[in-house]
Amino acid sequence: MSRTDALAFRPASGRPTSLGLLREAISEISSRRRLIRYLVQGEMKKRGSDTVLGNIWWILDPVLQMLVYLVLVTILGRGRFPDYPLFIFAAILPWKWFSAVISDASTTVVRQERLIKQIAFPKIVLPVATTSAGVVGFVAGMVPLFALLLLHPDRFNPILLVIWLPLIAIVQYVFTLGAAILVSAANVFFRDLGNALGHGLRLWWFLSPGLYSLAWMDELSIVKENPIIRTLAGFNPFAVLFESYRSVIYGSPLGETGPIPPDPLPLVVLLLGSIVFVALAIVFFKRLEPNFAKVL
Amino acid sequence: MSIQPPPVAAEAPYAIDVADLGVQYDLRFNRKTTVRQSIANLVTRKPPPRFWALRHVDLRLVRGESLAVIGPNGAGKSTLLQVLAGIMRPTEGRVDVRGKISGLLGLGAAFDAELSGIENILLGGAFLGVEDARIRELLPSIVDFADLGQFIDAPIKTYSSGMRARLGFSIATSVDPDILLLDEVLATGDASFREKSKARVIELVRSAKAVVLVTHDMAWVKEYCNRAILLEKGRLVSEGSPADVVEMHLEHAAAAAAAREAAKLAGGLDPRVEDDRRRERRERRRRRRMEMVED
Numbered sequence: 001m002s003r004t005d006a007l008a009f010r011p012a013s014g015r016p017t018s019l020g021l022l023r024e025a026i027s028e029i030s031s032r033r034r035l036i037r038y039l040v041q042g043e044m045k046k047r048g049s050d051t052v053l054g055n056i057w058w059i060l061d062p063v064l065q066m067l068v069y070l071v072l073v074t075i076l077g078r079g080r081f082p083d084y085p086l087f088i089f090a091a092i093l094p095w096k097w098f099s100a101v102i103s104d105a106s107t108t109v110v111r112q113e114r115l116i117k118q119i120a121f122p123k124i125v126l127p128v129a130t131t132s133a134g135v136v137g138f139v140a141g142m143v144p145l146f147a148l149l150l151l152h153p154d155r156f157n158p159i160l161l162v163i164w165l166p167l168i169a170i171v172q173y174v175f176t177l178g179a180a181i182l183v184s185a186a187n188v189f190f191r192d193l194g195n196a197l198g199h200g201l202r203l204w205w206f207l208s209p210g211l212y213s214l215a216w217m218d219e220l221s222i223v224k225e226n227p228i229i230r231t232l233a234g235f236n237p238f239a240v241l242f243e244s245y246r247s248v249i250y251g252s253p254l255g256e257t258g259p260i261p262p263d264p265l266p267l268v269v270l271l272l273g274s275i276v277f278v279a280l281a282i283v284f285f286k287r288l289e290p291n292f293a294k295v296l
Numbered sequence: 297m298s299i300q301p302p303p304v305a306a307e308a309p310y311a312i313d314v315a316d317l318g319v320q321y322d323l324r325f326n327r328k329t330t331v332r333q334s335i336a337n338l339v340t341r342k343p344p345p346r347f348w349a350l351r352h353v354d355l356r357l358v359r360g361e362s363l364a365v366i367g368p369n370g371a372g373k374s375t376l377l378q379v380l381a382g383i384m385r386p387t388e389g390r391v392d393v394r395g396k397i398s399g400l401l402g403l404g405a406a407f408d409a410e411l412s413g414i415e416n417i418l419l420g421g422a423f424l425g426v427e428d429a430r431i432r433e434l435l436p437s438i439v440d441f442a443d444l445g446q447f448i449d450a451p452i453k454t455y456s457s458g459m460r461a462r463l464g465f466s467i468a469t470s471v472d473p474d475i476l477l478l479d480e481v482l483a484t485g486d487a488s489f490r491e492k493s494k495a496r497v498i499e500l501v502r503s504a505k506a507v508v509l510v511t512h513d514m515a516w517v518k519e520y521c522n523r524a525i526l527l528e529k530g531r532l533v534s535e536g537s538p539a540d541v542v543e544m545h546l547e548h549a550a551a552a553a554a555a556r557e558a559a560k561l562a563g564g565l566d567p568r569v570e571d572d573r574r575r576e577r578r579e580r581r582r583r584r585r586m587e588m589v590e591d
Binding site for chain 2: 038039120
């Protein structure tokens with residue numbers, strides 16, 4: 001049995017190398033795929049099971065959020081983009097995926113306190129399962145997205161969507177995985193993180209070009225005076241993701257033309273950066289893991 | 297203290313070899329640590345409060361042995377089991393475990409309270425690292441042994457604690473372990489299930505598996521274990537035949553109770569009384585938390 005080898009000898013001291021930890025985590029994840037699948041299924045079963053509308057909420061949630069922003073922007077009189085509902089929906093969908101996963105991830109290890117104290121299992125499967133469970137919500141969001149696209153037939157480019165949406169989503173998955181692993185381990189030691197997280201996420205959303213586009217920022221006087229702001233905004237992973245999603249779902253940044261393929265270079269850079277980020281997050285997690293049972 | 301090798305040790309392969317084991321808790325990080333406190337600790341450079349849950353423990357167990365771990369509350373019994381199970385890493389010394397371990401620490405098999413008994417068996421197998429084909433093969437016998445009737449298809453949250461313990465015991469003992477760790481499980485369940493579980497533990501010991509058992513059931517220790525150790529305040533105080541060790545434990549417990557009684561008369565200033573009260577409060581808090589989790 002696989003567990004025998006891992007448990008055979010446990011010395012007290014000896015600091016494992018980062019590379020060793022990384023290799024260990026990867027073998028843990030691949031050997032416990034079944035456990036990850038069960039955890040994801042359990043998560044699915046629970047979500048929405050105690051509400052009247054049940055799983056309908058997966059579809060309703062992003063739509064309602066879009067309406068809220070629509071009202072907000074209309075009141076502020078800032079809606080300068082044509083077909084604005086589609087414009088913001090292209091960002092709301094991926095953002096809901098990310099923010100839901102991160103807030104779930106902050107409790108994914110802490111929630112399993114009793115199991116962690118009772119049986120030895122690789123804890124890394126917990127944030128991996130949380131991140132994967134988030135994919136289902138994202139996929140469910142495709143339903144209202146396509147409904148919305150049918151209302152804007154001139155912006156509906158199925159071939160572009162089928163090719164590019166999965167690719168952009170993979171980049172986002174990798175980045176989200178790194179963030180989820182980081183947050184899940186850190187929250188064991190600092191419970192305040194959960195409190196701060198909601199506010200941090202909201203700030204991040206407004207700093208990301210979700211309700212606006214990077215090109216629109218260029219016209220702001222504050223950006224004209226301080227071009228550094230624009231440069232910094234471009235480094236935001238969600239600037240890259242939102243602009244890419246919007247490019248294939250909606251069209252050019254200011255909405256003059258229909259969907260076009262996104263600029264691949266920022267996506268490739270983000271993917272490579274995210275892979276390094278995941279590796280670092282795994283090492284961070286694995287270094288803290290032996291103390292989970294003591295601290296929880 | 298030196299450990300007498302058990303009579304069979306010369307030939308039989310050992311299952312567990314523990315040398316100079318120590319487990320230290322760093323109380324700087326507990327569940328209530330906040331960033332504010334951590335920064336405060338950094339600034340004041342207070343040495344972090346540390347606490348040895350176990351220290352200088354030597355232990356060797358061969359196949360076919362059934363070892364009882366006894367001692368008062370807070371002696372480090374559960375910590376020892378957690379170290380053997382690989383849940384906790386020793387701070388010093390070493391632990392060498394040979395064979396597949398299955399353990400039931402704490403009560404119950406509520407891997408996910410929302411899922412049914414059957415689903416929890418599959419999930420539990422996945423958590424324990426048992427291959428899926430194997431756990432599906434074992435499924436009928438686990439269900440049969442737990443004997444929960446129609447409840448096996450109901451969510452675990454509807455189970456009584458005795459039912460959870462039955463399912464947990466059934467899973468832990470069915471996965472064909474080389475070493476079985478049991479923590480306080482024999483005290484649960486009704487009389488007939490206790491008989492059944494005793495029979496199963498004996499069967500496992502007979503088939504040359506090693507069993508480590510934490511229990512307060514002294515009758516069980518004397519009757520079915522072939523060795524016992526007494527832990528007090530993280531130290532291994534005594535090791536030997538169950539009858540002798542149990543007797544020593546009962547003497548110590550009686551002495552401690554007498555001291556507490558005397559202290560109570562003297563005004564409750566004895567630190568042990570305080571210790572006990574603190575422990576009670578902690579226990580109550582823990583139980584409340586668990587209830588909250590189960591809700």
